[in-house]
Amino acid sequence: MDRRQFIKAGLAGACSLAAHPLMSTVTFAASNGTRPLGENRLIVVILRGAMDGLDILRPFGDANLPRYRPKILSGDKGSDLDGFFWLHPAMKDLMPLWSAGQLGFVHAASSPYRDKRSHFAGQDMLEAGSGLDVPDPEVRDGWLNRLLQAVPGITGDTAYSVGIAEMPILKGIAPFAAWAPEQSLDLSAACKILLDQVYESDPLFHAAASQAMELSAHLAEADANGKKPTGPFSDDLALADFTAARLLEDTRIASFSISGWDTHRTQAGAIAKPAERLAQVILRLQQGLGATWGKTLLVAMTEFGRTARENGTGGTDHGTGGAMVLAGGALKGGRVLGDWPGLDEAALFERRDLMPTTDVRAWAGHALRGMYGFEKSLIEQTIFPGLILPRDPGLLL
Amino acid sequence: MGRPMGLTDEHLAIRFGFGLPLPRSAPRSPAEIAAALRGRDRAAADWPLTSLAQYSEMIQALQEIKARAKTGANVKAEEDAAQAKIVRLANLGHRTGLARAIDSAEPFRERLITFFADHFTANARGGISGIYMPFALVEEAIRPNIGKTFTAMLKAVTLHPAMLIFLDQQSSIGPNSAMGLRQGKGLNENLARELMELHTLGVDGGYSQDDVRQLAELLTGLTVEADMTTGFEPRRVEPGAETVLGQSYDSDKIGAIGRVLHDLALHPATAAHIARKLAVHFLSDTPDPAVIEAMRAAFIASEGDIPSVVQALLSHPAASAAVAEKLRQPFDFIVAAARGLGVSGQQIQDMEAGLFKRGIMVPMEEMGQRMKYSPGPDGWPEQAEAWVTPPRLAARIDWAMSMPQRLVTELPEPVAFAAFVLGSHASQTLLTAASRAESRRDGVGIVLSSPEFNRR
Numbered sequence: 001m002d003r004r005q006f007i008k009a010g011l012a013g014a015c016s017l018a019a020h021p022l023m024s025t026v027t028f029a030a031s032n033g034t035r036p037l038g039e040n041r042l043i044v045v046i047l048r049g050a051m052d053g054l055d056i057l058r059p060f061g062d063a064n065l066p067r068y069r070p071k072i073l074s075g076d077k078g079s080d081l082d083g084f085f086w087l088h089p090a091m092k093d094l095m096p097l098w099s100a101g102q103l104g105f106v107h108a109a110s111s112p113y114r115d116k117r118s119h120f121a122g123q124d125m126l127e128a129g130s131g132l133d134v135p136d137p138e139v140r141d142g143w144l145n146r147l148l149q150a151v152p153g154i155t156g157d158t159a160y161s162v163g164i165a166e167m168p169i170l171k172g173i174a175p176f177a178a179w180a181p182e183q184s185l186d187l188s189a190a191c192k193i194l195l196d197q198v199y200e201s202d203p204l205f206h207a208a209a210s211q212a213m214e215l216s217a218h219l220a221e222a223d224a225n226g227k228k229p230t231g232p233f234s235d236d237l238a239l240a241d242f243t244a245a246r247l248l249e250d251t252r253i254a255s256f257s258i259s260g261w262d263t264h265r266t267q268a269g270a271i272a273k274p275a276e277r278l279a280q281v282i283l284r285l286q287q288g289l290g291a292t293w294g295k296t297l298l299v300a301m302t303e304f305g306r307t308a309r310e311n312g313t314g315g316t317d318h319g320t321g322g323a324m325v326l327a328g329g330a331l332k333g334g335r336v337l338g339d340w341p342g343l344d345e346a347a348l349f350e351r352r353d354l355m356p357t358t359d360v361r362a363w364a365g366h367a368l369r370g371m372y373g374f375e376k377s378l379i380e381q382t383i384f385p386g387l388i389l390p391r392d393p394g395l396l397l
Numbered sequence: 398m399g400r401p402m403g404l405t406d407e408h409l410a411i412r413f414g415f416g417l418p419l420p421r422s423a424p425r426s427p428a429e430i431a432a433a434l435r436g437r438d439r440a441a442a443d444w445p446l447t448s449l450a451q452y453s454e455m456i457q458a459l460q461e462i463k464a465r466a467k468t469g470a471n472v473k474a475e476e477d478a479a480q481a482k483i484v485r486l487a488n489l490g491h492r493t494g495l496a497r498a499i500d501s502a503e504p505f506r507e508r509l510i511t512f513f514a515d516h517f518t519a520n521a522r523g524g525i526s527g528i529y530m531p532f533a534l535v536e537e538a539i540r541p542n543i544g545k546t547f548t549a550m551l552k553a554v555t556l557h558p559a560m561l562i563f564l565d566q567q568s569s570i571g572p573n574s575a576m577g578l579r580q581g582k583g584l585n586e587n588l589a590r591e592l593m594e595l596h597t598l599g600v601d602g603g604y605s606q607d608d609v610r611q612l613a614e615l616l617t618g619l620t621v622e623a624d625m626t627t628g629f630e631p632r633r634v635e636p637g638a639e640t641v642l643g644q645s646y647d648s649d650k651i652g653a654i655g656r657v658l659h660d661l662a663l664h665p666a667t668a669a670h671i672a673r674k675l676a677v678h679f680l681s682d683t684p685d686p687a688v689i690e691a692m693r694a695a696f697i698a699s700e701g702d703i704p705s706v707v708q709a710l711l712s713h714p715a716a717s718a719a720v721a722e723k724l725r726q727p728f729d730f731i732v733a734a735a736r737g738l739g740v741s742g743q744q745i746q747d748m749e750a751g752l753f754k755r756g757i758m759v760p761m762e763e764m765g766q767r768m769k770y771s772p773g774p775d776g777w778p779e780q781a782e783a784w785v786t787p788p789r790l791a792a793r794i795d796w797a798m799s800m801p802q803r804l805v806t807e808l809p810e811p812v813a814f815a816a817f818v819l820g821s822h823a824s825q826t827l828l829t830a831a832s833r834a835e836s837r838r839d840g841v842g843i844v845l846s847s848p849e850f851n852r853r
Contacts, residue, residue, distance in 0.1 A: 116568075118523060124773075140773055164763055164788070168772060180788045183763065185795060191839045194830040195794070195846060201826065202848035204785050209794070212787040312467060 036153040037252040040295050040330060040371040043243065043285065044144060044169060044253070044364075047278070047302035048123060049261035052316050053323025054308065054354060055271055057105050057336065058086040064308075064343035071314040072267050081105075085336050090275035093283060097327060102286075102293075104333035104395075106324040106363055108341050110304055110356035117318035119262070122303030127169035129361055131386035143361075144255060145172025146383050147368065160246045162256040163239055169255055177211075177251070181242040182235055185216040218245075233280045240281045244288025247296070261302065264315040282327045294329035297396065299367055301360050307352050308343055319353030324360060330371070332397045337363075361387045363395070370396040400426045403717035407820045411721070411853045413679060413711070414504030416733030417818050422502045427711035431704035433503050435544040440497040440507060441536070444742065447486055449533040449558070453625035455483050456526050483525050488750070490532035491758060491768055496742030498732040506543060509707060511728070512678050513539050515776040516671075517554045517596060519563035521769045527562065531769040534559035547671065547701035548662035555592065555658055558621045564588035564774065571617040571635025584635075589613035591774050597661040599670030604642060611639040615657055618650050668696035672706070677779050680715055681722045688715040721822065721852040724781035727764035729853075730793065731757060734845050737818035740804050756800050763792035781852070797845035802838055811840025815847075822849045 055072060059065055061084030066073055076089040081098060085107070097103040112132045113125040129143025148154050149172065159176040161167040164183065170176050187195070192213055199206040219242070222228055229237030236258070243254045258281065260274035278300065286293045305322030321341070326333060341347050341355035349355045361384040368374050368383065369392075380387050404427075410419035419425075424433040459479040466472045498507045514535045521528045538553035538560075554560055561567055569585035570577045577583060589612035593604045618634040621627060629651055638647030644660060646653040661667060672692035676684035691709045699705035710716060725733060735745070748757070761768060765784055771777050778784070802808055811831035815823045827847050834840030844850060 120520075120522060140775065166765070166767075166772070171772065178786055178788050180763070183788050183791050183795070185791045187794070187798065188835060188839065190833075190835050191798075191843070194833060194839070194843055198827055198830050198843060198847045201824070202852075204781055205790065205848045205851070208785045208787050208790040212791040212794070215787060216791065312469075 035250065035252070036151050036155075036158055037372055040252065040297070041247045041289070041292065042253045042367070042371055043247075043296065043298040043328075044255040045278070045281075045298060045300035045325075046123065046127065046167070046169060046255070046257045047261055047274070047300055047325075048119070048165070048257050048259040049263075049274075049302075050119060050122070050304050050306055050318055051261040051274070051302040051322060052263060052267065052271060052306040052319075053107060053302075053321065054305065055263075055267065055316075056088045056091065056275060056325070057081075057107055057323050058088065059084060059107070059340070059343065060086050062340075062343045068309045068343065070310070072310050072316075075268055082336055084340075088271070088275050090272040091279040094279045094327075097282070097286070098334055101334040102327060102329055102331055103282075104326040104331055105336045105338075106326070106358065106360075107336055107338040108321045108354055108357045109301075109324050109338055109360045109363060110321050111301075111360050113304060114320065115350075117304065117320075119303055119318075124168065126301060126303050126360070127167070127171075129169075129364075129384045129387075131361075131384075141172030142167070142169035143364075143383050144169045144253060145174050145176070147253075147374075148172075148174035148176065150374075150378055150382060151372075155250065157246070157250050159253040160243070160251045160255070162243050162246075162254055165257040165259070167255050167257065177246075179212075179215050179242065181219055181238045183212075183216070184219075185212055187213070229284075233277055236277045236281050237284045240284035241288055244285050247289060248292060258300075263306070264311070264317060265313040267310070267315045270315070278325065282325075286327075286329075296328040297330045297367055297371060298325075298327040299364060300325040300327075301364070305354050305356075308348055308354055309352070320349045321354030321356035324363060326363075326395070330396050332394060337393060337395075358390075359387065362390050363393070365389050366393055366395050401712050401714065401717065403714070404711065405717070407822065408717050409505070411819075411822065412716070412723070413508060415498050415501075415507065415729060416736050417820055418736070420502045420504065423504060427708045430503075430505055430711060431708040434506055434509070434704040434707070438506070438540055438543070440501040440503070441540055443500065444493045444496050444746075446490060446493050446532060446536050447529070449529075449537060449625055452483075452486060452529045452533065455479070455486065457624070459483065459525070480525060483528065487521075487528040487532070488753070490529060492746050492748075492753065494532075494728075494768070495732060495735070495745045495757070498728075499735050499740065499745065500742035505707075508679075508729075509703075510535065510540055510543055512675070513543065513550065515678075515771070516674060517550075517560065518771055518774050518776040519554075519557075519559040520771060520774075522563055528769075530559035530562060533557070542703075544704055545702075546662075547667070547696070547703055547706075548659055550703070551596065551662045552655065552658050554596075555588070556619070556627050556654075558625050558627050561588070561619055561621050561627060564591055566616060567620045569613060569617055569619075570633045571614060573636055574617060574634050575632040576630075577633070577635070584610070584613045584617070586610065586613040589616055592661065595775055597670065598664055598666040599673075602664070602666035602670060608641050612641050612657065615639040615641065615646055615650070615653060619654065662701055665697065668693045668701070672696060675706070675710055676715075679710065679723070680718070682780055685713075685715045688713040721849070722781075723779075723853050724784050725851055725853050726777060726784065727761045727766035727793075728768065730764070730851060731761060731796075733818070733850070734797070734801070735804065737814065737845075738801055738805050738809070738841075744804070752803065756803060760792055760796045760800070763789070764796070765789045765792075785851075793851065794842070794846045798838065798842035801841050801845070808837040808841050811837060811844060814841055815844045818844065819849050824849060 078086040078089045079092050079095050080086055111126045113122045127142045156175045157177040161170045161178040164180040199209050258278050263270040301324050302322050306316035306319040339357040341357050345351050365379040406419045410417045424430045462472050462476045501507045519534050521531050534557050538557045542550035565585045565587040570582040572583040586609050590609045594600050614635040618629050620630050634650050638645055672689045676689050691713050692706050695706045695709035815831045830843050831840045
């Protein structure tokens with residue numbers, strides 16, 4: 001049986017959970033209560049467009065950095081994290097979280113994707129959770145979906161895809177819910193009643209429309225109560241509010257995208273926008289989740305990093321090693337994790353990109369293990385096929 | 398020329414076309430439809446598209462500007478203009494696809510082209526240098542072969558640069574070829590695997606991993622040149638004979654690639670796979686095995702003649718079944734709505750760029766179909782459940798309520814509109830709801846949001 005066959009067999013098994021070959025060995029430390037996946041909340045953010053890890057988390061401790069990036073680094077240096085890494089100035093509002101140990105980073109991490117530097121193929125591999133020995137088109141579901149497939153008793157809203165952008169990380173045979181808070185459904189009361197009648201005889205339409213009307217009414221109510229976010233990040237804050245509200249109910253896993261990281265030109269200005277969006281979304285989630293923030297872990301990952309040197313237009317091009325952003329009350333934060341490869345030209349990947357020293361899947365795998373008590377074999381064989389989990393880095397409190 | 402019992406204009410328009418009204422001059426019997434497919438592609442002539450060669454020139458011009466930028470020249474305005482021209486070209490591709498579907502006198506031809514464009518999915522890749530490739534593939538490999546054999550289409554598609562790029566063939570190098578030995582590079586099996594799994598035999602078509610590997614070795618040498626034409630580089634070719642599905646291919650490699658594509662196209666498993674996919678796409682997620690068998694037999698008897706296979710589909714009683722099980726995909730939904738409202742292809746072509754984006758392209762994406770960016774090489778999902786989710790249905794309802802008034806100067810009377818676009822498919826419940834709507838806007842919106850309008 002080759003690996004592909006193995007994955008297929010694994011999925012076929014997951015269709016009927018009772019017959020799942022791994023079920024008997026899987027223990028669910030956190031799912032003894034009434035809800036599948038217990039009380040811990042996981043938020044996975046996909047940073048689309050390739051976030052420049054070297055700009056978000058600036059290694060000023062490495063003397064090469066200012067030489068590589070004269071234009072990008074000509075302004076505010078940012079906030080000192082640990083004397084070696086400095087946080088991008090657009091994310092300074094996150095510093096209280098850092099001090100509280102609820103913000104952390106992984107530097108020089110990447111998916112196993114190499115060499116081609118295509119956003120789409122890179123995102124495909126990131127969200128499929130596959131490795132180089134399983135080319136990305138062959139794993140056609142997302143790793144969060146394979147996680148769901150392995151958990152008995154999940155319901156349609158155990159996992160939520162939030163926002164208009166499709167989330168391939170959740171794609172697959174296990175059910176999940178989806179809603180885009182920016183999707184309004186502005187219908188009069190009379191029109192809603194008529195639509196309800198029209199849908200009544202078609203169960204598929206009826207269920208989807210009822211849920212859509214309910215969700216959008218919920219959001220409209222928040223608007224009317226003046227809770228609707230306003231200002232420059234209103235859409236992102238609305239997304240965070242919606243996500244927090246779901247996580248306070250039955251949802252345990254949520255995923256959404258933050259785009260805008262493809263900074264080929266004038267990066268100093270261009271990256272500030274998505275960086276500030278990410279920071280504001282994290283803070284808004286903390287606010288919205290209240291005490292539940294203590295049981296929450298947010299993991300933000302990107303398809304790859306960017307070139308170590310800035311290009312001729314004050315930007316950076318597609319690279320390899322990137323960074324992960326971690327946040328949440330469940331995190332043992334206040335640390336920059338990972339193995340720093342250095343920025344000497346000889347230490348760069350193909351003499352141009354930050355050398356990836358760890359696999360993003362390994363960090364995500366340990367997060368899942370810590371949050372939900374999954375067996376190592378489930379993570380290495382089913383969720384991230386081909387991954388070999390390294391030593392436990394002690395991500396969580 | 399006889400129509401099978403029960404196959405009405407409504408079936409032809411709703412199940413096999415882009416909705417009512419069925420164009421007056423549309424061919425109506427299965428034999429006429431098959432004969433028309435063998436004839437001229439009038440929609441392509443009415444709304445022509447730019448060739449791959451012209452697109453390639455535009456990309457090369459852009460690259461030349463970028464090269465000058467590296468020497469320090471200030472070319473920003475020039476670069477932006479060249480980029481904008483290419484983006485407009487891709488937009489023209491989208492507009493033209495809609496215009497052809499709206500205006501075509503042969504709606505089934507357009508639906509069948511959409512089916513094969515999905516069967517042979519080759520999405521846009523690599524940013525601006527790839528955005529037009531999917532259109533070029535349909536234009537140059539699928540449309541010209543829709544009235545011919547599956548073999549002809551398979552060869553044209555497989556050897557088209559859009560497919561070679563999408564499935565990574567240009568990075569596949571024979572490990573023992575001159576280039577492989579020197580650079581230490583090897584095979585990429587992507588095209589070989591999808592050729593068998595998706596394009597021909599089907600996942601249960603009886604091939605092994607070894608067949609995939611051997612086919613990948615046989616395909617080495619195929620590559621894409623800088624001018625976006627298909628090339629063949631002998632120094633990439635894996636030496637030696639290959640055996641695929643028990644058949645040895647051992648002589649000149651270009652000829653052998655043609656032979657293996659021919660053999661795969663006419664393999665019995667391919668006939669069954671294509672027959673099943675057609676039935677699932679046009680009729681039901683769980684189609685009557687008899688209609689699959691009828692198409693499979695027609696495929697084999699005609700050596701993969703596409704018009705003969707679809708004639709068997711249209712002639713089968715399952716084609717005129719009463720229940721509408723399938724769901725209109727977002728593209729079909731928007732085309733059917735536009736046709737029902739009397740919007741012409743010309744209006745789509747002339748639509749102001751901002752409105753086209755906000756009113757057509759973005760809503761289609763919100764409905765789950767970002768055109769030319771399907772989730773994977775296996776194309777768009779067939780099951781209704783994939784499209785009728787809360788956010789995607791909300792996007793349909795939202796469009797149905799807000800866009801029609803921007804497309805036409807006067808909205809139709811809702812009950813008459815329901816009868817016009819649905820004929821006998823309009824339920825009494827829907828007609829009543831349409832009559833009770835507070836405004837024409839709501840009434841038309843309810844009709845377009847209804848299960849009847851969204852199923853086919």
